[in-house]
Amino acid sequence: MAVSESEMETQEEVKMNKTVFFGGLAIAGLAAGVASAATLDDVKARGSLNCGVTTGLVGFAAPDANGVWAGFDVDMCRAVAAAIFGDPTAVEFVPTTGQTRFTALASGEIDLLARNTTWTFSRDTDLKFDFVGVNYYDGQGFMVPKALGVTSAKDLDGATICIQTGTTTELNLADFFRTNNISYEPVPIETNAEAQQQYLAGACDVFTTDASGLAATRATFEVPGDHVLLPEIISKEPLGPLVRHGDNEWGDIAMWTLNALVAAEELGVTSTNVAELGAAATDNPEVNRLLGTEGELGAMIGLSADWAKNAIAAGGNYGELFERNIGENTPIGLARGLNAMWTEGGLVYSPPFR
Amino acid sequence: MSTLTDPPRASFRLSQLIYDTRYRSITIQVVAFILILAGFAWLINNTVQNLAALGKDFNFGFLSSAAGYDINQMLIEYNNQMSHGRAALVGILNTLLVAFLGCITATLLGVIAGVLRLSKNWVVSRLMAVYVEGFRNVPLLLWIILIFAIMTESMPQPNQFRGAEPTASMILGDHVAVTNRGIWIPRIGFTSSISGNESVAPIDGAAPLATGGLDWLLIFGTLALSLITIRFVRRRSDRIQEATGVRPKTWYQQVAILVIPVGVVLIALGVTVVAPYLKGFNFIEGTHLRNSLIALWIALSLYTGAFIAEIVRGGILAISKGQSEAAFALGLQPGRTMSLVILPQAMRVIIPPLISQYLNLTKNSSLAIAVGYMDVRATLGGITINQTGRELEGMLLLGSFYLLLSLVISGALNFYNRSTQLQER
Numbered sequence: 001m002a003v004s005e006s007e008m009e010t011q012e013e014v015k016m017n018k019t020v021f022f023g024g025l026a027i028a029g030l031a032a033g034v035a036s037a038a039t040l041d042d043v044k045a046r047g048s049l050n051c052g053v054t055t056g057l058v059g060f061a062a063p064d065a066n067g068v069w070a071g072f073d074v075d076m077c078r079a080v081a082a083a084i085f086g087d088p089t090a091v092e093f094v095p096t097t098g099q100t101r102f103t104a105l106a107s108g109e110i111d112l113l114a115r116n117t118t119w120t121f122s123r124d125t126d127l128k129f130d131f132v133g134v135n136y137y138d139g140q141g142f143m144v145p146k147a148l149g150v151t152s153a154k155d156l157d158g159a160t161i162c163i164q165t166g167t168t169t170e171l172n173l174a175d176f177f178r179t180n181n182i183s184y185e186p187v188p189i190e191t192n193a194e195a196q197q198q199y200l201a202g203a204c205d206v207f208t209t210d211a212s213g214l215a216a217t218r219a220t221f222e223v224p225g226d227h228v229l230l231p232e233i234i235s236k237e238p239l240g241p242l243v244r245h246g247d248n249e250w251g252d253i254a255m256w257t258l259n260a261l262v263a264a265e266e267l268g269v270t271s272t273n274v275a276e277l278g279a280a281a282t283d284n285p286e287v288n289r290l291l292g293t294e295g296e297l298g299a300m301i302g303l304s305a306d307w308a309k310n311a312i313a314a315g316g317n318y319g320e321l322f323e324r325n326i327g328e329n330t331p332i333g334l335a336r337g338l339n340a341m342w343t344e345g346g347l348v349y350s351p352p353f354r
Numbered sequence: 355m356s357t358l359t360d361p362p363r364a365s366f367r368l369s370q371l372i373y374d375t376r377y378r379s380i381t382i383q384v385v386a387f388i389l390i391l392a393g394f395a396w397l398i399n400n401t402v403q404n405l406a407a408l409g410k411d412f413n414f415g416f417l418s419s420a421a422g423y424d425i426n427q428m429l430i431e432y433n434n435q436m437s438h439g440r441a442a443l444v445g446i447l448n449t450l451l452v453a454f455l456g457c458i459t460a461t462l463l464g465v466i467a468g469v470l471r472l473s474k475n476w477v478v479s480r481l482m483a484v485y486v487e488g489f490r491n492v493p494l495l496l497w498i499i500l501i502f503a504i505m506t507e508s509m510p511q512p513n514q515f516r517g518a519e520p521t522a523s524m525i526l527g528d529h530v531a532v533t534n535r536g537i538w539i540p541r542i543g544f545t546s547s548i549s550g551n552e553s554v555a556p557i558d559g560a561a562p563l564a565t566g567g568l569d570w571l572l573i574f575g576t577l578a579l580s581l582i583t584i585r586f587v588r589r590r591s592d593r594i595q596e597a598t599g600v601r602p603k604t605w606y607q608q609v610a611i612l613v614i615p616v617g618v619v620l621i622a623l624g625v626t627v628v629a630p631y632l633k634g635f636n637f638i639e640g641t642h643l644r645n646s647l648i649a650l651w652i653a654l655s656l657y658t659g660a661f662i663a664e665i666v667r668g669g670i671l672a673i674s675k676g677q678s679e680a681a682f683a684l685g686l687q688p689g690r691t692m693s694l695v696i697l698p699q700a701m702r703v704i705i706p707p708l709i710s711q712y713l714n715l716t717k718n719s720s721l722a723i724a725v726g727y728m729d730v731r732a733t734l735g736g737i738t739i740n741q742t743g744r745e746l747e748g749m750l751l752l753g754s755f756y757l758l759l760s761l762v763i764s765g766a767l768n769f770y771n772r773s774t775q776l777q778e779r
């Protein structure tokens with residue numbers, strides 16, 4: 001009979017479902033996902049570089065009107081992507097705050113952190129990161145409204161100070177006020193935009209961060225002239241890109257991409273002449289080695305021979321990146337200062353490409 | 355006709371584990387238990403492997419190293435040379451402070467709004483409905499940020515209080531300053547504090563004022579003793595009322611017992627109210643209620659208060675109408691009907707969901723991150739983790755703190771709940 005048949009079918013189905021259920025539970029996978037050591041392979045397999053940048057600091061990393069990220073740190077990411085893929089757009093930008101950046105890098109969410117991050121001993125050792133170099137020599141400064149009439153950071157006793165949490169500036173600030181035996185009220189904030197809003201509303205008297213960051217922030221104010229940077233620079237802040245500790249091959253790629261941009265400026269290789277110089281061997285052997293027309297430097301770090309050529313073509317050499325994003329002809333208007341080439345009295349220097 | 359036979363001999367077959375209802379539940383529980391254990395094992399194993407891959411170890415030594423950062427709101431003494439553990443404690447106390455303040459105001463708001471929403475006055479009940487629905491249905495984070503933004507953007511800067519023609523002025527007889535950095539209210543100081551007056555004199559030449567824990571202990575101790583004495587007086591009145599039917603007038607005795615001892619202690623300590631005043635960049639002296647605390651406190655109270663209002667309304671509606679009719683028949687006023695008849699019974703319905711609202715409020719206080727309130731998430735779970743790179747340890751500690759706090763709150767309230775339940779025999 002049809003009825004009993006369908007009943008039997010249902011019963012069988014129930015039985016089968018049970019079996020599948022228990023079987024499924026029994027073979028619940030126990031595979032452990034361990035952070036891989038071979039970052040380059042992961043990046044190549046993914047087809048793009050995950051690069052951690054700020055949530056928005058004009059000149060260093062900020063999305064423009066079209067949502068395209070631009071800035072000094074952004075160009076560093078693009079240069080690394082170009083060195084690997086030959087394509088400067090193969091980058092996923094991950095905005096991070098002062099507090100989230102290290103966790104993002106340590107957990108593998110990003111491959112490279114280029115976010116005005118100060119190279120310190122404990123970050124390099126205890127936090128298990130490797131700084132690949134310095135792309136901006138900076139120091140911590142203070143910005144105050146001109147109307148306050150403050151001329152020195154030592155006049156700031158009792159002031160309310162906006163400070164980004166989870167930064168070296170927070171620690172420097174505590175040290176500076178303690179050693180000068182004056183007091184302050186910290187207002188902790190997460191992002192630069194938040195700091196700007198609080199500072200302009202007068203909820204804090206002072207905004208302190210790296211001097212470059214202050215200049216960049218001030219450039220976005222309606223009347224930048226109403227705010228002054230105090231003369232004191234209270235710390236050394238060598239800012240640079242960093243990677244996870246333990247994957248030296250990956251660290252080398254980031255480090256030598258940065259060095260290639262610096263060497264390019266020193267050797268006079270620019271984004272306009274790089275194609276021409278890299279097309280055939282020139283009479284300068286170092287340029288030839290850098291651009292891959294001589295020797296096998298690319299193969300030594302697991303990249304193609306024209307890796308540095310691509311990196312330089314992406315945005316230009318170090319000097320070009322500086323002038324375009326934060327240089328004296330931009331609203332931010334930072335002088336090269338310490339960040340001039342070593343040949344011009346600055347600190348920017350690349351080991352030889354040999 | 356059937357004959358009685360012996361039941362079949364119980365021979366255990368493996369399939370019975372699944373098909374026999376006597377064993378099936380045990381099988382399922384055992385399997386589930388094994389799976390949970392395997393899940394934990396996988397998590398721990400994964401963690402250990404990942405830590406090894408990153409070259410990190412697992413230890414809590416960072417808690418005793420110097421923190422190096424400053425915290426604006428401190429309920430206990432702290433400076434940046436003290437340890438990360440101490441900084442975490444400062445954060446814990448800040449969390450407890452805002453949770454405690456929030457629970458009190460949320461309860462007050464909730465009870466008032468819940469009772470008023472049942473009001474027969476159309477305007478009052480509609481207003482309360484708007485409050486409840488408005489706050490209950492908009493995310494808490496938005497309220498926190500909104501209140502913070504209002505405080506920051508529309509209140510005057512301390513600077514505006516200065517000069518010959520200030521554009522802003524202090525209120526309540528120059529005692530309270532409302533600024534965009536928070537509200538300064540007067541603080542209570544003692545000229546002859548028993549904790550010692552080592553703190554610096556705020557104004558040159560003025561007597562130094564301290565506000566020590568010992569002073570407050572003495573004051574509250576005296577207050578507690580007074581309250582206990584008042585209870586004795588009331589019990590005596592009860593006895594007299596039961597014996598004679600007339601309740602003696604004791605209110606003046608009660609007031610005297612409450613006021614005089616505390617007053618004597620306060621005068622002996624030399625109590626003074628210190629109003630805040632403008633000096634340098636900011637107001638000094640007085641107590642500084644920071645924007646972040648105010649925004650978080652108000653938003654948490656209003657938001658949780660809306661939920662509590664609904665719980666209270668539900669509790670009142672759960673009491674049979676006959677109760678209030680009986681009370682009215684006895685001639686009780688509506689107010690006394692509510693406080694003597696309805697609310698005590700409604701408490702039995704109200705307290706269990708109220709506990710979870712208190713837990714929610716406490717955990718929601720970690721949204722402090724949005725306005726930079728330095729709670730335990732910001733100190734231990736934020737800056738400390740960031741400076742030391744101890745994400746796993748920090749997050750574990752943070753999680754266990756909230757867990758412990760929640761268990762303590764629900765334990766205490768469950769105890770109270772048992773005392774309000776019907777004692778069934």
